[in-house]
Amino acid sequence: VPVIQTMCSPLCRSYTTNTKPLANTLTLIPGGTRGIGLATAKLFARQGSRIVILARDHHRIQHVLQKELDPYVSSFPPASSSSSNSNSNHQSHNQTQDQGHLGFQCDVSNQEAVDQVIKDVTKVGSIDYLITSAGIARDSLLIAHNPQDMENVINTNLMGTMWINKAVAKGMIRRKKGAIINISSVVGIHGNIGQTVYSASKAAIIGFSKSLSKELGSRGVTVNVIAPGYIDTDMTAGVSEERRKDIIARTSLGRFGQPEDVAEAALFLAQSKFITGQVLKVDGGLIL
Template identity: 35%
Template sequence: MTQESEPQARSVLVTGGSRGIGRAIAEAFVAQGDRVAVTSRGGGAPAGALDLTCDITDPAQVEAAFAAAEEAHGPVEVLVANAGITKDTLLLRMSEDDWSTVIDTNLTASYRLAKRASKGMLRLRRGRIVFISSVVGLLGNPGQVNYAASKAGLVGMARSIARELGSRSITANVVAPGFVETDMTAELTDEQQAAIKASVPLQRYASPQEVASAVTWLASDGAAYVTGAVVPVDGGLGMGH
């Protein structure tokens, strides 16, 4: 009788992994036995993960974070670009800074991360890149022109990377969460929460762990033939988009 080999622990980097969805993603990879590094601006990685302070809008800090992750865990085999911000306001009130700060953090930094991660993945001839987008990037939302544009841009980025790097067994995919139980949604009034849930076919928020499950699946051997995909975790809110 032959014994199945144990899955090999991989080097995983999760940005924005100190809280919310990012933390749940990092914890899910740690639970699988992967070697996980987490970046955030203020620190506070989950137990079992390498804690790296990094402003992803600063190229030098991104390079330093990758160097530290590689020194500790080897070349990054799974990148989860999760870190993001919002600066919500109506279009006519949106300042140049409101626009550029969100685009720089959510979109330009994701390009920077993917470019840096792909160098090691190309040498390994394998890799998984997962961008965390949003249902807002597919549907749009009043007051979020900047945020929606940044999250929609991740789809085009992922699909272009999928075409460029697919021959080296590197996949690039997008997870698009809807409303998720986080500190931000907890601050909404009961009336606001009820209105949101009424718009969702499943009539509830997602848990961060449900988003993490989609990410770990895309990074698994079972999803080796999935690339350039947008996986919604939104309770049906954005179906058809």
């Protein structure tokens, strides 16, 4: 279906040598183009995993594959394969022997697009690790909350996470292996003024992940959650200086988190064999 091919076109690829701890693994990172997802992509790539990132902005995907995942990049596909045309999916099917990182343009809130992109990814390789970092924040007091923003937050953060998990879980069950790490937030546990809907989406991810961990445990698949505190990314770039100082004053470790702090937790959970259904706060001791 052309529309779906357009939404899920493979954009670019790069090449990596795999002699590392995560050699011969494939890691799928929705939201891998910025912030926490990007730091996770870089860390997992350094460990030797083949990375597949999903996001909406295809220019950004290309930038990440060509610049951010350096020094693993050694060549790029011809311009024709980076455009959203009707041959795009066909080209990704023909790349099964390649070991390069991949990027697909995909809006995770669109179930059809997600199903199609996961089909395309699994033709390239089986997914060993899933880290769902795609998310948005649209903050407002509830009584003033724009209904469209409310829907977008739920559709991206919650429905997007569930569509991706649903599509990826099938392959993991079949292979009887895999690790899923869903990104929630400390505000999904503790709540926050101005974040009712965002908190709802993040709290639901916790219940969803705990239940899924019970469904998949007997198949050897782990499902865990990371609940970050305040992390320096585009998402928190708008936090005022005053509020930032207040948050830092309340954080035991006395600083904002860095995306790499969360990436390290994701790597730990991905490699853990006997941890499932857990929520790991990565917040520098903000909320104890």
